[in-house]
Amino acid sequence: MKDIKRALSIASPLALLLLWEVLARIPSRLTHFVAPPSLVMVTVWQMALTGELWQHMGWSFLRVMLGFAAGALPGIAVGLMMGLIPTVRAALQPIVAATLPIPKTALLPWIILLLGVGESSRVTIIGIGVFFLVLVNTMAGVMGIDPIYLDVGRNFGARGWRFYRTIAFPGALPTIFAGLKLGLGTAYLLIVFAEQIGVREGVGYLIWQAYDTFDIERMFAGLLLTSLLGFLSMTALSALERRWVPWRS
């Protein structure tokens, strides 16, 4: 039974790829808009040989990582304080509640006016997107810590920074990771959007350039590379979680 299940879970995506290949090769109106997987792979292969592929993936990865760090670190710091200190929460909660629902993509034009079309505006928009998700989850994580552990920290003399390091941060860590994962997903969403203008490299640029030249194979290659980057980053984050949250198993 187990073998059948495994076989099925391998067979079904293969069947879908095959169907896709066949449909894309039968001449029809659809052929113009759908590239067969085999040709997408050929395109990717050629891009890997010329080195273009590494350029695109490398730049996008770098931007995402910088923006991710720029958003996650302050998000954790502010989230911990808001979760732990009621006065800080009371002061910042309305601001967060008011700015949280702004679609981050809608902010990009303003950020470009402010910072120019350079890298800083792309890193900033990702940072903002990640910041809010990590902040909200960190705060929820701290507030969800069983009060007994706060008592333990107080009773055993954990003050100030030590309280954050030994109680608040590790106690909220599982929820912080949930926020980081959401943030990472948003980061890849934003990078494709942010690489629309002012760049000559990146997976987002690849997709938009393919759009301009109506190059469906390159567009699908761009989609594939973006997904690949997202998948690899998420896998790395999950590995980090297993390492840093070893008590959750």
Add this chain to the structure above:
Amino acid sequence: MEVMSSGMAHAKEDDEAAERIAGGRPCDAVPKIRLRGVTKAFAGPSGEVTALQDISLDIADGEFVCLVGPSGCGKTTLLRILAGLEKQTTGAVDVRRADGDRPLSRMVFQEQSILPWMTVEQNVAYGLSMRGVDRKRQKAIVAHYLEMTGLGRFATSYPHQLSGGMKQRVSVARAFADDPEILLMDEPFASLDEQNRLLLQQELLRIWEGTQKTVVFITHSIDEAINLGDRLLVMTAYPGRLKAIVDVPLTRPRDVTETRADPRASRLYMEVWRQLRDEVLKAKVGGEGIRPAPAGNRA
């Protein structure tokens, strides 16, 4: 001048009152813990709820005192006030500190309280590392208490890998390792099965005897209180007051198995049970209407 003298007279009165409550058994000259008229009220959903009322008592240095009372009698509140985790509404709490370098008190909590994100070792070392004791000494102390509690094999395990009894051993080891002057124990063995409870009681006695630590131990089990304590403080149900103070006429070192067979322990059990029975019944009846209706609310 007038204010001062009247204040002193008041204090003297309080002392006399406490001695009466203590059954005319004065503690040594300066008690380790001295409570005078301690009352704690909480804001409940329908008016104020008095958890503790007018508690006055002295606990001597090095004494093992057991607080016995029905559930919900404010025992835990009293312990949390002693730990500084809560503040009394009125009354005076006076805890004498002997040594500036050691922590004054550490608590062993009732529920699962060892930190899930730390290994057994790190949990036991927690207080020491918060005080900045150097690593080498930390290691030696932790190793000692892990051995005393039979946790050596589990040093690098995480709490979720341990049984309930093991977790409470870690909690006890953590409190002892930090070497406080006073140990506050809030029904630490209540969630364990009978066999484990007896084992841990014996282990606690073994570790404690010779440490000179003052212990305030909360329990709802009369047996447990007799096994462990020098004195039992029997509390009333609602609100929590001191009803009686009973000396345990057993010598130390003690063996919980021998205590079981001791006729003095059986007599004591009956005596304490008579004191407690009414309170348990009262708590049961009061359970439904435990929140006092604010005056004038009833037509």
